[in-house]
Amino acid sequence: MSAHGEPIPMTARRAGPLKGVAEVPGDKSISHRALILGALSVGETRITGLLEGQDVLDTGHAMRAFGAEVTHLGPGEWHVHGVGVGGFAEPEDVIDCGNSGTGVRLILGAMATSPVTATFTGDASLRKRPMGRVTDPLALFGAQAVGRSGGRLPMTIVGAADPVPVRYTVPVPSAQVKSAVLLAGLNARGETVVIEREATRDHTERMLTGFGADLRVGETEEGRVITLTGQPELVPQTIAVPRDPSSAAFPVCAALITEGSDVLVPGIGLNPTRAGLFTTLREMGADLTYENEREEGGEPVADLRARFSPDMKGIEVPPERAPSMIDEYPILAVVAAFAEGATTMRGVKELRVKESDRIAAMAAGLAACGAKVEEGEDWMIVEGQGPGGLPGGATCATHLDHRIAMSFLCGGFASKNPVTIDDASPISTSFPIFEALMEGLGAHLSRSNR
Incomplete structure (x- = not known):
């Protein structure tokens, strides 16, 4: 059973070209950060275009629990x-972050250097995901974490x-880990330094600078070095959230593989x-x-x-590109099934510890649909x-993973036979209007429980 309620099996089938304008929701990564930094500033931050998927709403609930007015x-x-840097109050109840790995890891960082204690949990998928990659560097600030074996939720954090301040080299490319350390550094007197050998998404750095933090970025032999001066008074902002490229990936890729399509996003x-x-x-x-x-808002934007x-x-995707598209490999795998020749994706072991093991999930589902897939650890x-060459005709397991669900549905728009997923309910965590938007473009989706 889905952790989001009763499972919603859904089927996608070929129904002609996709045409029209696809207005996807606001960027999830920026939405999370806007709520958190708004809560850490002094005064009122105004946000437009916020993604109102469940992941972001759960972050909003958490900021309320820490004393901000949302x-x-x-x-x-x-x-x-906001309540200001170091102003978080102690929550009265357990904080449920639902399905959001980004939400919980950023919030852990934001509260780890305040003298409060908070307990976090999430849905079945989030409770399987490792938190040690965040709690280990947070311990360097003085925070304490007690959770289930393997560093998993539910988990209690005792803030320092x-x-x-700390100097920390991120061991694997992870914007979540980098951001958690920077957010923790806000309330540590002195300079917190984060070093990443491979650049990851930089929304946190851009937004911290916009809120008035003293932050410097430089390139050295060690890698990309980010230096943050602690205990600033963050200034509230007016933020227009751009539309999410990870959500845009689905109508874009569906159009590329569905005959006759022409879609503007x-x-x-x-x-x-x-x-x-x-x-x-x-x-x-x-x-x-x-x-x-x-x-727009310090971020490059285009239609x-x-x-x-x-x-x-098919091409060999450069492994160094992985951090800039880590969430998009599932839908790329679907597109690859409709290209000519082999598409090779390397350096993607991070996919093993996302909402699901995305390498295993995509390999199994594509194979069930008649594709030829090989997989290794990373x-x-x-x-x-080729175009229209995927047989389809299978039911694919989504493993409570919104991106796996949407990827297989997009494949069903162009495959020879319909593709069914076992549960579409996780889609609401990041793209609550996916079904209506795709149907508005001409896609054929049906729920078995309608």
């Missing part, structure tokens, strides 16, 4: 009256009463630390263009136009069968 004024419009954030999928698709020969390129691309070829190869 007010919903209308669709995508929220105000956060007298935090000390406006206002998509193209931060270079997030746009690896679109670069990869264009290298494969996708008819994907950027229109009306501009900057994406995706057209059916029957001449896509790699996957999909042998493409």
Whole structure:
């Protein structure tokens, strides 16, 4: 049974071209950070375009639990009256972060250097995910963590009463770990330094600077070095959240593989630390263009136009590109099944510890649909069968993973036979309007429990 309620089996089938404008929701990564930094500033932060998926709503609930005033004024419009750096109150109850690994890890960092104690839990999927990668560096500040074996939720964090700044080299590329350490460093007197050997998404650095933090970024032989001066008074902001490139990936990729399609996806954030999928698709020969390129809220933005691309070829995706597209490998694997030749994805072991083991889930589902797939600990190869060549006709397990669910449904729009997923309910965590948006473009989706 789904941790989100009763399972919702859903079937996608070929129904003609996808056409129209796909207005996807706000960026999930930026939405989380806007709520958290709004809560850590002094005064009222105004947010428009906030993603109102369950993951982000759970972060909003958590900020309320720590004492911030979080007010919903209308669709995508929220105000956060913050308590300031070091001003978090102790929550009265357990904080449930639902399905969100980003939410819980960022919140752990934000509260770890305040003298409060909080207990965190989540759904069945989140309770399987490792938190040690965050709690280990937070312990260097003086925070204490007690959780289940393997560093898993439920977990209680005792915040450091007298935090000390740290110098920390992130062992694996992870924007969540980097961000948790930077957020913890806000309330540590002195300079906290984070070093990453491979650049990851930099929304936290951009937004901290926007809120008035003293933050410097430099390149050295060690890697990318981020230096944050602790105990600033963050200044509330007005934030317009750009639309989410990870959500845009689904209508874009569905259009590329579905015959006759022409879809415009406006206002998509193209931060270079997030746009690896679109670069990869264009290298494969996708008819994907950027229109009306501009900057909004310190982030590069463009309208994406995706057209059916029957001449896509399989490629070797550079492993160093993985941090900029780690959430998009599931949908890339589907696109690869409709290209000509093999698409090789290496350096992707992080996929093993996402909402599900995404390498195993995609390999199993694609194989059930008739694709040729090989997998290893940190790699996957999909042998493409050309436009319309995927047989389909299978029921794929989603493992409570929203991106696995949406990826297989997109494959069903272009495969020879319908594709069914066992549970579409996790989609609401990041893309609550996915079903209506895709149907508005002409896709055929059906629920077995309608």
